[in-house]
Amino acid sequence: MTSDDAKRRAAERACDLVQSGMKLGLGTGSTAALFVAELGRRRIDILGVPTSEATRRQAEALGIRLATLDDEPELDLTVDGADELDPVLNLIKGGGGALLREKLVAAASRRMVVIADSSKRVPQLGRFPLPVEVVSFGLETTRRRIAACLRELELPADIRLRRSADDQPFRTDGGNVILDLRLGEIPDPHGLAAVLKSTLGVVEHGLFVAMASLALIGGPEGVIEMAGN
Numbered sequence: 001m002t003s004d005d006a007k008r009r010a011a012e013r014a015c016d017l018v019q020s021g022m023k024l025g026l027g028t029g030s031t032a033a034l035f036v037a038e039l040g041r042r043r044i045d046i047l048g049v050p051t052s053e054a055t056r057r058q059a060e061a062l063g064i065r066l067a068t069l070d071d072e073p074e075l076d077l078t079v080d081g082a083d084e085l086d087p088v089l090n091l092i093k094g095g096g097g098a099l100l101r102e103k104l105v106a107a108a109s110r111r112m113v114v115i116a117d118s119s120k121r122v123p124q125l126g127r128f129p130l131p132v133e134v135v136s137f138g139l140e141t142t143r144r145r146i147a148a149c150l151r152e153l154e155l156p157a158d159i160r161l162r163r164s165a166d167d168q169p170f171r172t173d174g175g176n177v178i179l180d181l182r183l184g185e186i187p188d189p190h191g192l193a194a195v196l197k198s199t200l201g202v203v204e205h206g207l208f209v210a211m212a213s214l215a216l217i218g219g220p221e222g223v224i225e226m227a228g229n
């Protein structure tokens, strides 16, 4: 079974949770795109709040009714992918650069369900570089501030500015840039999340701590369910 098949299984199972009339947060990335495609195929009448311009374009093309988070500040369910998930469903997200809108939409939802293939499961977060969205003004000063925090926490200060295919700094939908932190391991996701959040210049980080209530992991045996908070 390919990774895409596994992701599709998880996406299809997540669609089973969707009922007509729901207000849904629509995630970003290849797995979330499979979910949105399946929603379109099933023609369930939902109102979607997309977490990126890419997802908005896909959902619009499928005829899914859309709203903004300002129109609909309380959502029933968000379904989104993840770059890593640990056994208690703390996540690293932002590989696709949509972490800020993804977190805003997930936080506005009664439930967040993660869909993934089994390669995303890890015993401890940190192998995947942690995306941190920062303002581009004063970028070097923010980078140094983050490096000092990491050294304080005895974590490696290997921080790289994300670049697009044309070698220009990658820009998020909000016009910010992303620093990817190569940490290797994150022994205390709560602690690191708090430190990053209080660092001047940081807009948001890709640690989703205690936000997901369920993960659906697709694989050759079917779909495994993992419960979170």
Ligand SMILES: O=C(CO)[C@H](O)[C@H](O)COP(=O)(O)O
Pocket: 027, 028, 029, 030, 031, 032, 080, 081, 082, 083, 092, 093, 094, 095, 096, 097, 098, 099, 102
């Ligand atoms: O956080 C994300 C985008 O910002 C994605 O959910 C994450 O990168 C997983 O993507 P994929 O489903 O393509 O593996």
